Amino acid sequence: MPDYNVPVPRYWRNIPTYYRLTVSRCRSCGRVYYPPRARCVCGSRDIEQVSLLDACRKFRLAEFTVLHSVSVDFEKQKPLIFGLVKCENPEVSLVSPITDVLNVGDLQSGIELEPVFRVVKRDGSYGIVCYGTKFRIATREVKV
Amino acid sequence: MRAGIAGWGTYIPRFRISTREIARVWGDDPLRIRDLYLIDEKTVENYDEDAVTMAVEAARRALARAEISPRDVDCVFVGTESKPYAVKPVASILIDALGLRYDVQAVDAEFACKAASDMMLLTALAIEAGRYKHGLVVGSDASQGEPGEHLDYSASAGAVAYVLTGDREKMCAEIEGFYSYCSDTPDFWRRDGSPFPVHGEGFTGEPAYFRHIIAAARGLMEKLGLKPNDFDYVVFHQPNTRFPLRVASVLGFPIDKAKPGIVVDRIGNTYNASALLGLAKVLEIAKPGSRILVVTYGSGAGSNAISLVVTDKIEHKRELADKLSEQLEKKILIDYSMNLRFRKLIKMLHSG
Numbered sequence: 001m002p003d004y005n006v007p008v009p010r011y012w013r014n015i016p017t018y019y020r021l022t023v024s025r026c027r028s029c030g031r032v033y034y035p036p037r038a039r040c041v042c043g044s045r046d047i048e049q050v051s052l053l054d055a056c057r058k059f060r061l062a063e064f065t066v067l068h069s070v071s072v073d074f075e076k077q078k079p080l081i082f083g084l085v086k087c088e089n090p091e092v093s094l095v096s097p098i099t100d101v102l103n104v105g106d107l108q109s110g111i112e113l114e115p116v117f118r119v120v121k122r123d124g125s126y127g128i129v130c131y132g133t134k135f136r137i138a139t140r141e142v143k144v
Numbered sequence: 145m146r147a148g149i150a151g152w153g154t155y156i157p158r159f160r161i162s163t164r165e166i167a168r169v170w171g172d173d174p175l176r177i178r179d180l181y182l183i184d185e186k187t188v189e190n191y192d193e194d195a196v197t198m199a200v201e202a203a204r205r206a207l208a209r210a211e212i213s214p215r216d217v218d219c220v221f222v223g224t225e226s227k228p229y230a231v232k233p234v235a236s237i238l239i240d241a242l243g244l245r246y247d248v249q250a251v252d253a254e255f256a257c258k259a260a261s262d263m264m265l266l267t268a269l270a271i272e273a274g275r276y277k278h279g280l281v282v283g284s285d286a287s288q289g290e291p292g293e294h295l296d297y298s299a300s301a302g303a304v305a306y307v308l309t310g311d312r313e314k315m316c317a318e319i320e321g322f323y324s325y326c327s328d329t330p331d332f333w334r335r336d337g338s339p340f341p342v343h344g345e346g347f348t349g350e351p352a353y354f355r356h357i358i359a360a361a362r363g364l365m366e367k368l369g370l371k372p373n374d375f376d377y378v379v380f381h382q383p384n385t386r387f388p389l390r391v392a393s394v395l396g397f398p399i400d401k402a403k404p405g406i407v408v409d410r411i412g413n414t415y416n417a418s419a420l421l422g423l424a425k426v427l428e429i430a431k432p433g434s435r436i437l438v439v440t441y442g443s444g445a446g447s448n449a450i451s452l453v454v455t456d457k458i459e460h461k462r463e464l465a466d467k468l469s470e471q472l473e474k475k476i477l478i479d480y481s482m483n484l485r486f487r488k489l490i491k492m493l494h495s496g
């Protein structure tokens with residue numbers, strides 16, 4: 001039996017969230033929840049699933065942190081950079097890996113970001129390749 | 145044909161390495177290397193990029209330009225020779241990453257650097273036959289060359305995607321016709337399980353690249369009754385800059401018609417994306433009415449020659465997604481050691 005560690009059913013169940021940042025949106029008041037949830041603070045249970053990639057046009061980096069000490073699974077990807085990523089309309093914040101950074105000095109709070117589809121983890125030599133959404137500095141500024 | 149392009153999308157990694165830097169590490173004369181390939185820089189995929197991730201990005205941009213819902217796509221086909229899995233398709237990952245319907249036809253195809261263009265033609269035929277309304281085709285590769293060998297200077301990473309349609313209201317370039325030419329020519333191969341490909345001695349140029357491209361291009365012009373003068377742009381597969389410029393001149397095209405479609409000098413050889421990225425670069429500047437000849441090439445060996453005529457929808461489409469010209473400028477140069485790390489060419493006991 002070749003070695004692999006990622007629990008495949010859990011990865012598979014989360015594909016909509018990992019691949020397309022699928023969130024819950026309240027049909028009554030428009031509030032957006034990530035991770036998804038079943039009930040809005042306004043009391044409504046009328047919740048739809050939407051992808052933030054479709055719902056948000058512009059993302060900004062609010063804050064970020066650079067991790068040099070990481071778990072054994074991510075040792076070959078050091079440093080890991082996590083950003084607090086914000087969209088104003090609809091208002092939503094999420095914590096996401098930031099990629100394509102060679103010099104951390106290129107990152108500043110307020111800079112525009114774009115979502116990118118990336119490998120999150122390769123499970124050894126024989127296991128599954130886990131994909132997900134990360135963010136990077138935007139190629140072009142989005143005109144809104 | 146009653147089929148054409150509704151939208152195109154391009155993706156190249158942000159990281160680049162110069163051929164000068166590669167020559168420094170391997171003790172080659174950088175000027176001789178540049179003169180041999182006419183390549184200044186090539187793309188290097190980040191540690192977290194592969195043929196799948198680049199395919200997703202190119203496809204998202206193609207769908208944006210096509211101005212159709214992902215739910216309106218009836219097939220998703222991928223041409224690649226560098227799948228991250230030996231068995232498990234790229235096409236099915238695209239379905240969930242892009243939000244396509246599940247009742248779609250989906251498959252990956254391999255014919256070295258040519259398969260993506262074959263899938264475009266098969267999709268166009270199915271559209272013409274009325275079986276699909278819209279089809280998505282992606283060419284994506286993150287290919288390896290053995291360090292220090294010829295391909296180390298050119299093998300790179302990139303992806304291109306096209307949404308094809310039969311709806312003239314959405315079409316920015318109509319496929320006018322195509323011609324294919326293939327034979328068993330052992331110019332380049334990679335055995336299963338081998339990490340790097342092998343070149344057939346003396347086989348890469350005349351009997352392979354030039355013979356198939358020239359035969360396909362001439363066959364198409366004869367079939368359509370067109371002459372080199374009738375084309376405004378010509379785009380060929382680009383393993384280096386010398387080959388496409390030389391084949392253009394052999395076929396009687398002035399160099400000015402071939403230069404706008406050259407991408408290899410700044411990004412290297414992106415295999416399945418190579419000629420089709422050249423086409424995308426031309427679509428970013430072509431005027432309505434322009435006629436474009438694209439000839440792809442895949443080792444083993446074969447070519448597809450395709451004639452396209454640009455429509456008046458083209459100008460509107462350009463701004464709907466990131467352009468290749470913008471991505472060419474937005475780059476981060478890296479050194480050879482970072483290139484080895486990103487491409488996972490350092491032998492390790494523990495990967496991750």
Ligand SMILES: [Zn+2]
Pocket residue numbers: 026027028029030031040041042043044
């Ligand atoms: Zn609510």
